[in-house]
Amino acid sequence: MLNIGLAKEIITPPRGISLAGYFNRRPNRGQLDDVCIRAIAFEKDGVKSGIMLYDLCGLGGTETFEAIRAKMREFGVDFADNVILCATHSHTGPSLGDTKDQPKLAPLYLDELYTKSAMAMRRAMFDLGPGELEVASEINNPYARVRRYFMKDGSVVTNPGKYNPNIVKPEGDFDHTITVVAVKKEGRLAAILANIGNHGDSTGGDLVSADWHGRMERYIQHKLNVGLPVFALIDASGDLNQTNNFDDVDPCCVEEATRLGQGYARIVLRLLAKVEPLKFDRMTVKNSTFDMPHRKVSPEKLAEAKKTLEEIPESAGEGTIMTSEELASRNPAALRRFAKAVVRCAEESCPSHPVRLTAIEFDKELAFVSLPGEPFNGIARAIRAKSPFKRTLILELAQDKAGYIPMPECFDRGGYETSPGKDSPAVEAATVLAEAALKNL
Numbered sequence: 080m081l082n083i084g085l086a087k088e089i090i091t092p093p094r095g096i097s098l099a100g101y102f103n104r105r106p107n108r109g110q111l112d113d114v115c116i117r118a119i120a121f122e123k124d125g126v127k128s129g130i131m132l133y134d135l136c137g138l139g140g141t142e143t144f145e146a147i148r149a150k151m152r153e154f155g156v157d158f159a160d161n162v163i164l165c166a167t168h169s170h171t172g173p174s175l176g177d178t179k180d181q182p183k184l185a186p187l188y189l190d191e192l193y194t195k196s197a198m199a200m201r202r203a204m205f206d207l208g209p210g211e212l213e214v215a216s217e218i219n220n221p222y223a224r225v226r227r228y229f230m231k232d233g234s235v236v237t238n239p240g241k242y243n244p245n246i247v248k249p250e251g252d253f254d255h256t257i258t259v260v261a262v263k264k265e266g267r268l269a270a271i272l273a274n275i276g277n278h279g280d281s282t283g284g285d286l287v288s289a290d291w292h293g294r295m296e297r298y299i300q301h302k303l304n305v306g307l308p309v310f311a312l313i314d315a316s317g318d319l320n321q322t323n324n325f326d327d328v329d330p331c332c333v334e335e336a337t338r339l340g341q342g343y344a345r346i347v348l349r350l351l352a353k354v355e356p357l358k359f360d361r362m363t364v365k366n367s368t369f370d371m372p373h374r375k376v377s378p379e380k381l382a383e384a385k386k387t388l389e390e391i392p393e394s395a396g397e398g399t400i401m402t403s404e405e406l407a408s409r410n411p412a413a414l415r416r417f418a419k420a421v422v423r424c425a426e427e428s429c430p431s432h433p434v435r436l437t438a439i440e441f442d443k444e445l446a447f448v449s450l451p452g453e454p455f456n457g458i459a460r461a462i463r464a465k466s467p468f469k470r471t472l473i474l475e476l477a478q479d480k481a482g483y484i485p486m487p488e489c490f491d492r493g494g495y496e497t498s499p500g501k502d503s504p505a506v507e508a509a510t511v512l513a514e515a516a517l518k519n520l
Contacts, residue, residue, distance in 0.1 A: 080123070080209055081121065081122070081123045081209070081210055081211065081212070081362065082120075082121070082122040082123065082207045082208055082209060082210065083119065083120065083121060083122075083206075083207065083208070083209075083210030083212075083262055083264060083269070084118075084119070084120040084122075084202075084203035084204055084205065084206035084207040084208070085117075085118065085119055085120075085203055085206055085262070085269055085270050085308060086117075086118045086198075086199045086200070086201075086202035086203040086205075086206060086308075087115050087116065087117050087118070087199065087308045088115060088116045088118075088195040088196075088198055088199040088202075089113045089114070089115050089195075090114055090115060090116055090133070090134070090135075090191070090192055090195050091110050091113045091114050091287055092107065092114075092173035092188050092287060093181065093184045093187075093188060094107060094108065094109055095107065095181045095184065096173045096174070096181045096184060096185060096188060097173070097174040097179070097181075098170070098171055098172065098173060098174060098285060098287065099135070099136035099137070099170060099172055099173065099174035099175070099176075100136040100168075100169075100170030100171075100172075100174075100279075100280060101170065102416070104179070105285045106181075106285070107171075107173070107285055107286060107287050108285050108286060109286055109287070110286060110287040110288070111171070111282070111284075111286040111287060111288040111333065112287075112288050112289055112293050113287075113289065113293075114133075114134035114135065114169065114172050114173070114287060114288070114289050114293075115134050115289065115293075116131060116132070116133055116134075116195055116196060116199045117131070117132045117199075117308045117309075117310050118130070118131050118132075118199040118200050118202070118203040119203060119262070119270060119272070119308075119310065120200065120203040120204055120206075120207060121362060121439070122207055123361070123362040124361070124362070126161075126362055126363070126364060127154070127155065127157070127158045127161060128158070128161035128162060128163075128362070128364045128439045129158075129161070129162045129163070129200065129203065130162070130163045130165065130272075130310065130312070130439075130447065130474070131147070131162060131163070131164050131165070131196065131199065131200065132165055132166070132167065132310050132311070132312065133164070133165070133166045133167070133172075134166075134167050134169050134172050134289040134290075134292065134293065135166045135167070135168075135169060135172040135173065135175065136166065136168055136169055136170055136172050136174070136279065137166050137168065137175075137452075137476050137480075138164060138165075138166055138175065138476065138480075139175035139176050139480070140176065140480050141432075141479065141480055143175055143189075144164060144435075144478065144479060144480070146189075146193050147164055147192075147193060147196045148160075148162075148164070149193075150193055150194075150196050150197040150200075151196075151197070151200060153197060153200075153201070154200060154201075154204060160364075160366050160437075161364040161366070161437065161439070162200070162437075163437050163439065163447060163449050163474055163477050163478060164477060164478060165312070165313075165449065165474045165475070165476055165477035165478070166313075166476040166477075167279050167289070167290070167292045167311050167313055168278065168279035168280075168313055168316070168453075168475070168476055169279045169282075169288065169289055169290040169292065169293075170279055170280040170282070170283075170290065171282045171283070171284065171286065171287055171288040171289075171290055172287065172288075172289070172290075173188065173287070175189065175192075208264060208265075209264070209265070210262060210263060210264045210269070211262075211263045211264075211356060211357070212260055212261070212262060212263075212356075212357040212441070212445070213260070213261040213263060213354035213355060213356050213357060214258065214259065214260050214261070214354055214355065214357050214444075214445060214470060215258070215259050215261075215350040215351075215353040215354040215355065216256055216257065216258040216259070216350070216470060217256070217257050217346065217349075217350055217353075218255050218256050219255060219257060219346060220253075220255040220256070220257055220275065220276060220277070221342070222277060222321050222338075222339050222342050222343065223253065223255075223275075223276055223277040223278075223316070223319045223320070223321060224249065224319065224320065224321065224322065224323065225249040225250055225251055225252065225253055225318055225319060225456075226238055226278075226318060226319060226320040226322060227249065227250040227318050227489070227492075227494045227496075228243075228246045228247065228248065228249055228250060228324070229246075229247040229248050229249075229250060229492075230243075230245045230246060230247060231245045231247055232245070234492060234493040235250050235489070235492035235493045235494045236493060236494060237494040237495050237496060238320070238322060239324065240324065241324055241325075241327075242324065242325065243324060246324060250318070250489070250492070250494075251457070253276060253318075253319055253456040253457075253460075254276060254314065254456055254459060254460050254463065255276075256274075257273065257274065257275050257343075257346055257347075257350070258273070258274040258470055258472055259271060259272070259273050259274075259347050259350040259351060259354065260272040260273075260274075260357075260445070260472075261351055261354045268303070268305070268307060268351075269307060270307050270308045270309070270310065271299065271307065271308075271309045271310065271347060271351070272310040272312055272472075273295075273309065273310065273311055273312065273343070273347050274312045274313075274314055274472040274473070274474075275311060275312070275313065275314060275343060276313070276314035276315065276316045276319055276456055276459070277291075277313070277316055277319055277320065277321060277339070278316055278319055278320035278321065279291070279292065279313070280320065280331060281321055281330065281331060281332075281335045281336040281339050282331065282332070282333060282335075282336040283331030283332055284331075284332075284333075288336070290336055290340075291336045291337075291339035291340040291343065292311035292340070293340070294336055294337050294339070294340025294341065294344075295309060295311060295339075295340040295341070295343045295344045295347070296308070296309035296311070296340075296344075297340075298340060298341045298344035298345075299344045299347060299348060302344070302348060303348075309347075311343075312447075312472060312474050313474065313475050313476065314456070314459055314472075314473045314474075314475065315450060315453075315454040315455060315456045315457075315458050315459035315473050315475050316453070316456060316475060317452070317453035317454050317455045317456070317475070317483050317484060317485070317496060318455045318456060318457075318485070318489075318496065319456060321335070321339055357441060357444055357445055358442075358444065359441040359442035359444050359445075360442060361441075361442055362439070362440065362441055363439075363440045364437065364438070364439055364440070365436075365437070365438040365440065365519050365520065366435065366436070366437050366519075367435075367436050367515065367518070367519045368433045368434060368435050368436065369433070369434055369436065369511065369512075369515035370431040370432070370433055370434070371431055371432055371433075371434045371451070371481055371504060371508060371511075371512070372430070372431045372504070372505040372507060372508055372511060373428045373429060373430055373431055373432070373502050373503065373504065373505055374424055374428065374499045374500075374503045374504065374505050374506070375428075375505065376421055376424050376425040376499050380421060380425075380499075381421065381422065381425045383418075383421075384417075384418040384419075384421035384422050384425075385418070385422060387414055387415065387417075387418035388415065388418050388419065388422070391411045391414055391415050391418075393415070417495075417498050420498055420499060420500040420501070421498075421499050423500060423501040424499035424500055424501055424502075424503060425499075427501045427502075428501055428502050428503075429502065432480075432502065433479075434451050434478070434479040434480075434481060434512075434515075435449075435451075435478040435479045436448075436449055436450075436478065436515060436516055436519045437449045437477070437478055437519075438516075438519050438520050440468070440520070443467055443468055443469060444468065444469050444470065445468060445469065445470045445471075445472070446466065446468040446470070446471050446472065446520060447472050447474060448462065448466075448471055448472065448473050448474065448516055448519075448520065449474050449477035449478040450473055450474065450475050450477060450484075450512065450516065451475075451476070451477065451478060451479040451480060451481035451484075451512075452475070452476065452479075452480065452481025452482050452483065452484050452504070453475060453476065453481075453482065453483045453484065453496075454475055454481075454484040454509065454512065455483075455484060455485050455486050455489070455496075455509065457486045457509065458484060458486070458509050458512060458513050459473040461509075461513040462513050462516050462517055462520075465517055466517070466520060467520065468520070471520075481504055481508075482500060482502075482503050482504060483496035483497075483503070483504070484504045484508050484509050484512060485497050485504075485509065486509050487506050487507060487509060487510060490506045
């Protein structure tokens with residue numbers, strides 16, 4: 080028998096704490112809607128595991144992951160290892176690493192985050208009881224796009240801007256599969272887990288929000304007339320977003336977040352009508368670590384970066400809102416930013432860092448697989464192509480820190496995700512990560 084427990088806790092930050100995900104600081108002016116932790120616990124034949132999903136851009140560095148795991152040890156050392164910690168990548172959630180705007184409140188908020196993590200899982204454990212999983216998939220993701228484009232000069236640019244006449248075509252395609260896992264308890268629908276590939280940056284502004292993920296949950300709750308938690312488990316999406324460069328739709332506004340949230344909700348609701356029971360005899364949890372190799376900078380690149388910093392004054396582009404389009408334009412402020420990152424990569428990076436991988440497996444029917452950072456979707460496709468499981472759900476921004484993890488062929492093409500930075504993944508990181516994830520499976 081599978082036992083399942085569910086819980087949800089609000090983790091909305093105080094006014095003034097910076098929001099994450101942009102290149103400029105954004106102290107929040109209040110909240111548009113709450114950000115939350117959603118927790119699900121599994122127990123079968125003495126094996127316990129779970130997933131904790133945070134409405135955050137990411138869980139920050141190793142210290143944050145370890146602090147949350149320390150709280151999970153209340154439920155057993157093995158359990159703390161077996162819980163997947165992941166984020167929705169909301170760009171209107173609080174920044175866990177930037178404490179300059181509210182130096183007194185930020186440590187208190189982090190302490191509350193850790194406390195609420197324990198509370199959420201404790202409540203999920205209190206809720207443990209007989210449950211079933213039902214699943215359905217559909218190859219249909221009409222709201223996501225590859226955000227990297229080949230340009231007429233042969234380079235690749237990330238988010239090149241609306242109606243840019245130099246766009247030739249997207250860099251590639253992605254896995255359009257959306258998988259829904261319905262959680263049933265005592266014959267009723269108790270929660271929904273939806274594995275979807277897309278970026279978490281459709282709201283914009285400086286108000287706290289769970290982005291489209293929260294709107295998807297509320298629309299589903301409204302249609303089903305029940306306040307069940309909806310877990311937006313984000314597939315590898317480092318090279319994806321919702322922007323259509325050939326229409327006049329603002330890609331970052333409340334209306335766009337609503338369009339995405341309700342659109343995905345309709346797909347999830349349609350899949351709910353198709354779910355079939357997940358038949359399995361055993362739940363297994365696999366844990367391993369591997370060394371994430373870090374980027375190396377050649378002496379020539381370092382010299383070029385230092386020259387850029389000498390030639391472009393610090394005041395260049397002062398006051399510029401550093402959007403991804405501004406980075407793509409490579410204006411003086413953007414060039415300084417890239418040059419400083421190159422210098423940090425060369426002078427401050429260590430060769431590698433250990434990364435934790437976790438897989439929660441239900442026989443050969445279904446597996447939840449963690450990936451760190453923002454992996455490009457090609458990594459997920461490489462894992463699924465060789466996975467021994469009927470359905471392999473990828474959860475990004477999970478279990479450990481890492482930045483963008485592009486495919487090896489992307490590095491020579493361009494795009495800001497491939498720019499060097501402190502401890503940024505190496506060219507071979509995507510290949511190594513996919514191999515390590517498959518080995519863990």
